[in-house]
Amino acid sequence: MSNPGNDRLEQLLSRFASGDRMALARLITLVENRSANVATVMERLYSGVGNTHVIGITGPPGAGKSTLIDRLIKKLRARKQQVAVLAIDPSSPFSGGAVLGDRVRMGDHYGDPGVYIRSLSTRGSHGGLSRAARQIVTLLEAFKFDVIIVETAGVGQTELDIMDLAHTTVVVTVPEGGDGIQIMKAGLNEIADIFVVNKADRDGADRVKAELELNVHLRADAGWRPPVLLTEAANDRGLDALVAQLDRHWEYLRAHKDPQAERQHRVHEFIEILTGQLEERARNAMDDQRVHALVESVCAGKLNPYSAVRMLLDDASAMGALLSKTVVDS
Ligand SMILES: Nc1nc2c(ncn2[C@@H]2O[C@H](COP(=O)(O)OP(=O)(O)O)[C@@H](O)[C@H]2O)c(=O)[nH]1
Ligand SMILES: [Mg+2]
Known part of the structure; x- marks a missing residue:
């Protein structure tokens, strides 16, 4: 059945397939607006498996996540990887409420066709937010980015839900008092694949590192043991070690496929899509x-x-x- 809406959607999908970023942006907007076309778009573009490494970066506001991501982008670009960033954070420099310094920082990547930065507004329900994040990540995967970085700020259930879609979760903390405890209370320590103690130029970084290492040790989990890294994002220090651990975790995941977990993931995803569409x-x-x-x-x-x-x-x-x-x- 021919329909002007359908024709427009077909055009959009074919522009997307040819690598048109405006089409990517339009499809992301459809997801944000919860358009009735989203299910069709997802069905057409979903591949389920890919070579895209999805990295989640979470932690309290002000910990330096966006600064870290900015430096990380530079490292990944140096090895010619195509990078997308999805910032789910009202205070993120990548989204609306940026201060001047942050705009300049983000401007470093402006015009680089290998970098795509998009913020997701936090309006709408919480469940809806993680659903939208999942759908946008699917779009970015279909667009064939090598690395997708998802930034979330805070220490709540929303962060835990959103981080569920990442292959590798990086939990960022700072030396300041109580930060590590906040992370543990929120359960973020349980989802961390890599811990980063940023602002290591400040006092107390070693103490927080030792606390987190003790926590990892006590969990005594066989398999992957989350490393604890010290970084100074603002001074561009510690980024090579972070990149190395991200690579190491990605390789680990591919070498240690867990059919049980994979199955659970598929079932969870199926139920989420079904309930969403209902x-x-x-x-x-x-x-x-x-x-x-x-x-x-x-x-x-x-x-x-x-x-x-x-x-x-x-x-x-x-x-x-x-x-x-x-x-x-x-
Ligand atoms: N002292 C110090 N400040 C930093 C470091 N990394 C980031 N910052 C500053 O911390 C503030 C918050 O950084 P931002 O990346 O926006 O944090 P986010 O809210 O976690 O994304 C900014 O003023 C940064 O310049 C660091 O390693 N040391
Ligand atoms: Mg931020």
């Missing part, structure tokens, strides 16, 4: 006559919402119509 369809169903009538009864206090939802779920023909509904926008 949710979208439920939202789009609000103008369906039967759904509308039920919602009105709930609003009028004539029906409780559990009864309304049960009645809808029990109505096979209403559900069939609702679930098969595809909406095309652009």
Whole structure:
């Protein structure tokens, strides 16, 4: 069936396939806006396996993550790798609220066709944020970047969810009081593949390093043992060691495939996609006559919402119509 919306989408997808960054940007915007076309786009572009190393960098605001990423980009560019950065951080220099110095820093990569930097606004629900991050990473993988770096700021569940999509998670901390403890309380230590104590030019870096090493030691996990690195991102120190450990972890993952974990990951992803699309369809169903009538009864206090939802779920023909509904926008 020909449809102007479909034609536009086809054009966008073919421009994307030919390496057009404007098309990449447009598709990312579709994800941000939760467009009804996202499922189609994902289905077409998903490959599931690739040679892209997805690196998550997380830790408290101000720890120096963006500075570290900026230096990391330089190292990766020096070996001709194509790098994408997805910054999920309202205070990130890569996103809106940048101070002048940060804009200059980011400007170093401006115009370099091997670097793509994009920020994801934090509006919308938390679950929605990690879903959007996952979809954007899929787009960036399909665009064939060699390395994708995802930056998140904070020490909450959102960070843990988002970091789940990274192959390698780097947890950045600083020597200042209590930072290491905050990391451990938040459970970030459990997802770390590499610890970085940044701002090692300040007092106390060795102490935090020793604390984190003790923590790693106590976990006594066979297999990968997260190294603890000291860096001074602002002074460009310690970056070679970080790159070496990132490479080492990537090689480790490829040499130690874990079928159980891989399976778990696939199941988790499947459920996430299914629930996401059911949710979208439920939202789009609000103008369906039967759904509308039920919602009105709930609003009028004539029906409780559990009864309304049960009645809808029990109505096979209403559900069939609702679930098969595809909406095309652009
Ligand atoms: N003293 C010192 N300051 C640093 C270092 N790395 C970054 N900073 C500064 O820390 C501040 C926060 O850095 P930023 O990269 O924006 O942190 P983010 O919020 O974790 O992304 C900036 O003023 C940086 O210049 C470092 O190694 N030593
Ligand atoms: Mg930042």
